[in-house]
Amino acid sequence: MLVAGAGIAGLAAALDLAEAGLTVELLETAPQAGGRCRSFYDPVTGHRLDNGTHVLLGANPAALDFVRRVGGRFRELPAIYPAVALDGPGGEITGRHAIRLGSPVQLMRSLGLGAGDLLALAGLLLDGRVNGPLGTARPGLLSRKLGQAVLAPLVRAALNIDPAAADARLVARMLRRLALAGPRGFRLHLAEGGLDAALIAPAVARLRALGVRLYPTTPLDRLPPPDPDRMIVLALPPAAAHRLLPNITVPRASSAILNIHYAPDQLPAGMPEALMVTGGMADWIFHRDGILSITTSAADALMDRPAEVLAATGWAEIRTCLAMAGLPAAMPPVRVVKEKRATMRHDPGGEALRPGPVDRTRPRPDVVLAGDWTATGLPATIEGAVVSGQRAAAAVLRRR
Ligand SMILES: Cc1cc2nc3c(=O)[nH]c(=O)nc-3n(C[C@H](O)[C@H](O)[C@H](O)COP(=O)(O)OP(=O)(O)OC[C@H]3O[C@@H](n4cnc5c(N)ncnc54)[C@H](O)[C@@H]3O)c2cc1C
Structure with a gap:
């Protein structure tokens, strides 16, 4: 069995296939597994950061079960968290309330x-x-x-x-x-110690223990000739899957996500781990392991703005929203992460182009598709990626 792409979808497919007793080879073009769900060492802040703070909901059963099966660690946050309304990016507070996630x-x-x-x-x-x-x-x-x-x-x-x-x-x-x-479907779950420690490293370790051979820095550049004894799962981004299978439809348009991570010298105790913001630039402020992070979804309009401008606006919003923490005016070491193609664009046009894992008209019936952008009926999230990988694995197992 060949699985191409060691993002969440490829890892989930490989897990089901290996647990079913198949020999699995997992090819990945990057030096590490994880795809869009990854951690990296940042010399400016001196911390290991996530490309974006990834949140699971209690209503993500496949993702939470995948975390549990690989021995990962996501922690459920308290059922009440604060929310702040601002009168514009970097602006003043117009309201505060506590959201009860019951x-x-x-x-x-x-x-x-x-x-x-x-x-x-x-x-x-x-x-x-x-x-x-x-x-x-x-x-x-x-x-x-x-x-x-x-x-x-x-x-x-x-x-x-x-x-x-x-x-x-x-x-x-x-x-x-x-x-x-x-009620628990609304609860937020955060990766303990970051995405790599909480999910990717445990998943890779579990796959290795099951005998899966992972080949980093090894892109699948062309499809090998059809072999009735070897199925292929393509768990690739849409453009890469389309290059290998030009007759499939794939959603072309994408949406951006902005994350900014700040590493202040000290943080007072009792800071909220998650704070929802409306009306400003940030959608969320997260606090984890001494790092304050903001996340802005649907951030396409911000991608061309200079990183320093975004970082200054974000810091102003953090100081305003967390006024009780008395954070200094001077900006701490900061890392801006712009993910231009964070997810597919979930408008009606994009939805119409999502292909299923198996298409009878495809000239390569030995090839099955996975990835958060395939037709799972779910948004392009970790939940969607896990479900897509599991469906692809089920399609392979049905054909044996
Ligand atoms: C900043 C950001 C924040 C996010 N926040 C959240 C969140 O809070 N909650 C949530 O649930 N989801 C979130 N997501 C979405 C989530 O990260 C994705 O849905 C999920 O990681 C997609 O996994 P995937 O396996 O489908 O795709 P990918 O992660 O894109 O995996 C595809 C893999 O294929 C590899 N590849 C590409 N070409 C080749 C080739 N030719 N041969 C071999 N390998 C190849 C790539 O390197 C990659 O590893 C976020 C995404 C981003 C970018």
């Missing part, structure tokens, strides 16, 4: 939302035929308090797109999953 009803109450909001949400959630961009399919929903306080931040974080442009069907599907997951 049941949907508790969540609605903690945000001051009422029955009308709940009905509007239920209308979207239960509409099996909704389609088009959210802003057109449900005009007015995003300008309600519900839209601003809950839906927009959720869609930005999970679908990485301006909420009005997001595919309404995918949003409705995500909301149904959250509702079915129950």
